[in-house]
Amino acid sequence: MKIIVAGVIERADRRLLIGQRMKNDTSPLKWEFPGGKIERGETPEEALARELFEEAGATLEKCVEIGRVRHKYPEKNDELEIRFFAVAIRETEVRAIEFEEVRWVLPRELSSYDFLAANAQLVAQLATGKIKPSELLAASD
Numbered sequence: 001m002k003i004i005v006a007g008v009i010e011r012a013d014r015r016l017l018i019g020q021r022m023k024n025d026t027s028p029l030k031w032e033f034p035g036g037k038i039e040r041g042e043t044p045e046e047a048l049a050r051e052l053f054e055e056a057g058a059t060l061e062k063c064v065e066i067g068r069v070r071h072k073y074p075e076k077n078d079e080l081e082i083r084f085f086a087v088a089i090r091e092t093e094v095r096a097i098e099f100e101e102v103r104w105v106l107p108r109e110l111s112s113y114d115f116l117a118a119n120a121q122l123v124a125q126l127a128t129g130k131i132k133p134s135e136l137l138a139a140s141d
Helices: 044-056 107-112 117-127 133-139
Strands: 002-009 016-020 035-037 060-071 080-089 101-105
Touching: 002 016, 002 044, 002 060, 002 117, 016 044, 016 107, 035 044, 044 060, 044 080, 060 117, 060 133, 080 117, 080 133, 101 107, 107 117
Parallel strands: 002 080
Antiparallel strands: 002 035, 016 101, 060 080
């Protein structure tokens, strides 16, 4: 089973960072939270820090796991486990390095984006306020 890490980054204005997959990627132009596969020898936190920097030029300062989802895409044979983290980053601006584009959106706006199926449960919890990343990060101090 592949383990994927994904970061939910919330700014002070409550907006969340989302990225749109490249048009030539698998699941083209779908929206997701930045992240990717854990490589051999990496901890989930190390993988998340690497992926955030590679995909958006963001430097991870702090993270706390907020949920896990197992998902199997019909077109693929392998099952994924996605570990979602609330993340604080150093930068105030990020770049779309490995995305078509990135956007900062309010939680209630998430449902208007075409997210990867594996993100559906988390998107619903964020949109309804059941999960508040900044509060979870603050509580972990």
